Amino acid sequence: MKKLHCKNKFNFVFFEDSRCNGPEGSCFKMGGEFELLLQRAAKLDPLFIIHGGDKVYTVEKKYV
Secondary structure, eight states: OOOOOOSSOOOEEEEOOOOOSGGGSSTTTTSOHHHHHHHHHHTTOOSEEEEOOOOOSOOOGGGO
């Protein structure tokens, strides 16, 4: 593995899926956990945030 030498160090944040009770679950609506994670991530002053979610509950053709 080649080590990269970066003069300007930076932080980034990676999020994965949240598991809850489907699209009507409370993980992103009522519980506030997602907002809390974003607030904590912002304290790291990230250059970028990646969301690696692959779970899809519903799909409409217009969004594909």
